[in-house]
Amino acid sequence: MTTSATVATDQAPRPATIRTVSQHIVEFVSDSGEGAQTAGQLFGTIAAKSGNGVWTVEIIPAEVEPPARSRAGASGNRVRVGTKEVTNMGDTADIVIAFNEQVLYSRIDVGALKQGTMILLENKWAKSGLPGVPEAYAEALADFARRGYVVVEVPMEAECLKVVKDARRGKNIWCLGLLCAVYDLDMQHVEVELKRKLGKKSAEVVANNIALLTSGRTWGDANIEMRFNVPVEPTTQTMVVMNGNQAIALGAMAAGFEVCSMYPITPATSVSHHLASVFHRSGGFVHQAEDEIAAIGFALGCAYAGKTPLTVTSGPGLALKTEFIGLAVMAELPIVLVDVQRGGPSTGLPTRVEQGDLLSVLFAEPGDAPKIILAPATIAECFDFMITARKLAETFRGPVMVLTDANLATGQQPFPRPELKEEWLAPPIDQSAWDRTVRPYEWDPATGLSQRPIPGQRNGNYVLTGLAHDEHSRVAYESSINQHSMEMRSRKLATLLDSLKPPTVRGDDTGDLLVVGWGSTLGAIDEAIDRLRAEGHRISSVHLRYLSPMEPGLKEIFARFKKVMTVEINYSDDVNAAGFTAQNRRYSQLAFLLRAQTLCDVDCWSRVPGSPLSPSMIENALRTHLTKG
């Protein structure tokens, strides 16, 4: 963040120590509805706009309106800012702004704090009239001290009440002002952003907010000694900042999708919220169907009629789509399905992150159902892969599954603004006459590829069917046709595989340990490995984007390392726990695939904490493996 030239306060600032840091983690936590999420997002946007790297993570309670002052009710945002690109949520927070001590405990529970974390804590609870509250507050203060946190008690509400009547509504902005002091931000920039955020709100509301912001800043300047500066590196690139679901929505528009057919399910739904608010501007529409089966059925109707559709879902919804995905494979209908993975199995942890759907997406359909599976690893890739996915779906005539997760879905990150290309858009529906000598499934025996007629194309008439069928799409009764058509559908994967390059190894090409990952863990894995390499460990990583077909050359890469393991956010039996052995153990999902694929003894370290893996969790796990041999 840039250091502000002037300080917009009517009070002389206290002299402060400014510490320059390359990255910093701030959390806002409040009861649900108190605005910590908004304040966090604003802070992230301001940081990004001033040129910092940023990664934000939403802190979301599981219930709509959880009880006040409860661990289950914590709502807010973590914002990690850095001089360079920030690729993940990082480890422990440097500063936490907490509206009460109970929501703070939910962060302590998940290990978000460390000794030395500075806590800016609302202090009104000390004098609260609510039964038990002052005691709980006092107890917590003592506990925090024992834990080595640096607590700054802040009279948030009291200060707000000096400016506005309803403190609950403005506390978040006041705290943003407080942070402006800590990071010595340019208040003009901040005000611009705040006003933009307030949008069409009344002049009075805007004035109130500015007053709160200023008050927070003033109080901070007067009362808080620590100052941090996260320097900015100059860049000429135009950047955008958004979360993964927004990136998917915009990517879908840029890719020329015109139909998103869905049924609401967390954490996928917000893709369609984003789309619904703007899709019509580019001529598209969101169909909210009566259920997930109808959603994909509707989508495949669109596909048959010439428009490659998008459908977005998550675990339980994915399960319901299984039968139709099988039809899409069998009848070779292009469709892009985004699965925003959440905690499973079953309803599981609906708002939490997991990478548990890989095997499901690969194998769920009864019978052989080869399909393409992609996994973006960054917010920018969420955008880009939509363009790739639509092209792949059409070229390879079938479903393309895009796996993201709750971490990408809600994580915000700046990335270079994509320059749209007309070729990204879907071409208009071809209505020229079809060459009647070409069969509707005229599979190229070498590639399995074929062209499909679209209703309206004269002479193209054919009847699509989920039954085994020949090149004419006629129901096949002979066994040779079944074998052949299965082969043709499978061959498409081999064809795509042929065009893929082996993944690049990050770090040295040989070494003691190679870590393989996929999806949202990219940044955290890289950061963990960088630390270990800095310590001198011979460790490298590979991150996969194509899971089906699996990227080529892995066996050869693996052979150059003493040991290979995956790091994943899904379940595996822990070989160190009593009763599990290398024999009876169930592996994490990518590890399982890689073992079958390469026959290398690929190990895994995986966890299902319902939250992203932090670099240090990974670092510790890897260190154990490095020292074990």
Next chain:
Amino acid sequence: MTTSATVATDQAPRPATIRTVSQHIVEFVSDSGEGAQTAGQLFGTIAAKSGNGVWTVEIIPAEVEPPARSRAGASGNRVRVGTKEVTNMGDTADIVIAFNEQVLYSRIDVGALKQGTMILLENKWAKSGLPGVPEAYAEALADFARRGYVVVEVPMEAECLKVVKDARRGKNIWCLGLLCAVYDLDMQHVEVELKRKLGKKSAEVVANNIALLTSGRTWGDANIEMRFNVPVEPTTQTMVVMNGNQAIALGAMAAGFEVCSMYPITPATSVSHHLASVFHRSGGFVHQAEDEIAAIGFALGCAYAGKTPLTVTSGPGLALKTEFIGLAVMAELPIVLVDVQRGGPSTGLPTRVEQGDLLSVLFAEPGDAPKIILAPATIAECFDFMITARKLAETFRGPVMVLTDANLATGQQPFPRPELKEEWLAPPIDQSAWDRTVRPYEWDPATGLSQRPIPGQRNGNYVLTGLAHDEHSRVAYESSINQHSMEMRSRKLATLLDSLKPPTVRGDDTGDLLVVGWGSTLGAIDEAIDRLRAEGHRISSVHLRYLSPMEPGLKEIFARFKKVMTVEINYSDDVNAAGFTAQNRRYSQLAFLLRAQTLCDVDCWSRVPGSPLSPSMIENALRTHLTKG
């Protein structure tokens, strides 16, 4: 078959050459509705009752009423009889009784005939008034001669009309009489069986049928020279004969199931047909739900209320149950799901055999959903495994998947009559008070096992949920609970695995090639291997019944063979076909699992002909692998 002492005919038999054979294959084929299936079944039953080994395979047209005289319309039965137990459909037919030459072609197309096969062919077509028919018939006769088949033209309809007015209705029984001549059967036994089959039909109908039977026999004795004898080995065992779906239905009753909740789907439905006709006698009922989702939902309601339910389905229906299976795993509800596999993907080949659902059953559910998977390999096992499956479901508190296929479903085989045990039955629903100190998911940390309260049990009250939950079944918000409960559910598989013995190797313990199979292919694989061993090849086999957890000790067994491969009826890329390599190739389903599990380079030979694999198809494929090295 026993040689009859007296011959029930009023005409002196022509002297005949009797050839004694250890096994023989007879096929009946007709247009749909002409009764070849009934005649074939009767023939099989008679053979079984006289003490022969028998295996029957249904020949089913894909349509309800396919066109007459068409390849697609062939309907009938293959009956393989033997002195010893018959474990599969065998290779080519020795005798085919065909009601017209076109349906015969459908058998020729699938390679069911060989040079020397004797064809007993209705000859009325030679003089048919239907346009083109005499020509087609003549052409076929010439073709059959070229192919080296031994054609005996039989005036079936003409002879029947001497006895009854409507030949179409009786031809099948007349042909059965014909076969009685060929195998010189005891007509008294045959008549008893025929009468039993006719059940409560009128005396006139019975008399007509006996007359037709006798007429066929007489004609055969007078006109057919060949005589075969398949000797019988004496046995003291009481045997039953039925098909796999009947065995599942009876096994379910013997296991004490009281609820079968289903939605019709071929080839699973006949399990419920069998059950529906008799289930009420043992106090059970079949619920035909509005769809497969409701079927399993209803079943899980029963499970929650204390009755372990059965549900039966096939490919598309299985796909629809995915979400609920995930819930059954998560909430640990006992249920047995029989998947009678058919050709996939999608609607695929609805009446045909495939082993294509293994990976789907294992992995379909989003998130980690460990479950038990069994695969019976014989008709007798279809019965037995129902008893095992219910016990496992209750002990391990979760879904048990039983994989059969269209081959087992409709194949008939005699097996020793099971002696029922009361302990096989489910105990009555426990309604005694629950120990209130025991939590509803009080997982034993070492095994993952726990006991569940049933509504009606005082103090047992709990709310089942598909959300991540703790031992109290309370919704879990902490990450450690998620990790722990996932581990507990996974541990159950390790616990079961501990109690399993490594599979036995059939043949020598070491050698050049080990063949691994599962499910209905057992008999055909064994037969193929026996032939190869007889030739001196060092080849053995292992057949798996537990697919999850996978049976133990495989890696050690595999290590003792130069090469290991699976034989399966599902799709794999053929490594010998252009463009496929050991690298880009997609493996058959068990092979894939074994590779991941053992890291051995398990090869595979798999095909999707929509019919069972014959011993000689397997033999040829294995021979290639043996000679390759």
Next chain:
Amino acid sequence: MFGLKQDWQLDEKARHFVLEDYEGAAPRWCSGCGDNAVLSAVQRLARDLQLVPEKTVTVAGIGCSSRFPHYMKTYGFHGLHGRALPVASGVRARRPDLDIFVATGDGDCCAIGTAHWIHAIRYNMKMVVMLLDNNVYGLTKKQTSPTSRRSFTSNTHPQGSLLSPLNPLSVTLGITNASFVAQTVDWNPAHVYETLKAAHAHPGLAFVRILQRCPHFMDGHFQDIQDDPSKILLMTHDKGIPIDPSLKRLFKNQVVHDPSDLDAARRYADTQDAVPIGLFYRNEHAERYDLDTARGIDMTPQQRMKAVDAELDRFLV
């Protein structure tokens, strides 16, 4: 190109279609199966209306009746059991230019497809939906269907089915936004034809239940109604299905029913002593979801890109 000026359509005018132009693969239904009669009615209708074959799409689920698309020489979608209606809705969504016919069975529509049936009626997207109701599961060989009569003995209910049949008409008439509900019988080709013609002309989803004979599994099931025309209640009205004078003579049991009267329609749908045929209800002004889903199909690539660019800019840092 669709959505743009479609010059190529001009030469369509020169084409003339005969019955054969709508005849696909040879039907594989049993002889005497009522599906045959419905197929030929649709083919005749297509010919008479000169529907452009490549602009016509038949959509079906799975079942005997759902083999329908294979027997039309148009575009067709033979999809999944129970899921014809979502697929047809999807086909319609961006293609106002197509003619859509849906064939669905009583199992397909009223059992596994129930949710889609209810919601498709509500969406009211323009298409003709033919419920081929033989009161049984045909393709899977005689199981009870929701519309099977009580005590019907099937393979899943060998001791007789337990519940009274679900009435697809009264259910449909209970759904908000239902806009065209009719019933006919496969064995009266003239009435089938006129009913489908009216259905095709309707601006919205036209739901036509066709009592369909299945001689294979339900031999003689509708025989009584067939033999005794007085068991049919012919609903007539000048806003209803046009009735041939011969029909008027055949069906003595008649009633004048105004298809805009929903209350009366619901009452007639419940008729127990006779089978009402004709138009129960029509509302040409019901909301149509397909008018919404088709918005934007004419947009140029430039317009689309401009819009996406503008959206992207909102996220600039």
Next chain:
Amino acid sequence: MFGLKQDWQLDEKARHFVLEDYEGAAPRWCSGCGDNAVLSAVQRLARDLQLVPEKTVTVAGIGCSSRFPHYMKTYGFHGLHGRALPVASGVRARRPDLDIFVATGDGDCCAIGTAHWIHAIRYNMKMVVMLLDNNVYGLTKKQTSPTSRRSFTSNTHPQGSLLSPLNPLSVTLGITNASFVAQTVDWNPAHVYETLKAAHAHPGLAFVRILQRCPHFMDGHFQDIQDDPSKILLMTHDKGIPIDPSLKRLFKNQVVHDPSDLDAARRYADTQDAVPIGLFYRNEHAERYDLDTARGIDMTPQQRMKAVDAELDRFLV
């Protein structure tokens, strides 16, 4: 042991249950959420009827309203979105001894659960089904539901929803074998209570639609009806829901409606200008599938084995 002589039940008589005995986890609904009112009505009803807690099962799908089972101290099944009714039917199938309450939301029941809703009504297995209809998807944070009013702005329809709301009452009343259909409003505890009491007493499936406030996402949505009792049409009848005199005074807009009159019930269900509350329809003699599914529960192991042995013998060679 269930199905056998249940001696242990004798000492039940000695037990007396207070409200607390039905109170499970502390409700986590928003304050002012109508679900709270319904929960407390069910708890009071259970207490007043002295339902045995361990013999009571609440079943739900997924949604805010579907959290219901967690807040009852009975057995409960919080299953899958849309699938409460098949599960409840399964619970009922072999357990005539249990009391079953189903809580389902408008998305749960009328969108993803539609097929089960229609068929559960037809099965008519004894249970109380409470449709908690807030006209929105609550748990997933404000998407349009099938019962959302037209032009409702939600996250999936920020420009306003496109269709008129599906009327769950008219649909239910169109289903063959519907046997109890009522409507009430969460903000009138007395009416909710009496309606649920009548529902519980009904021998079959009692379907109760409860208009339910969602202050979090639908602030003021039902305010007009709440503020102006004349916007409610109180249906009264001596065979209907017992009406407290105070209600009679509150709701001036009344009509006497005989709940055995299906035609009239359907007409009232379509009422546009007011919200009818009370009993639309009741038929105590409708077929009950649960009477069939429970057959054989009393059979002894010996009887079962004998039957299986006999079956096996039919397959002897």
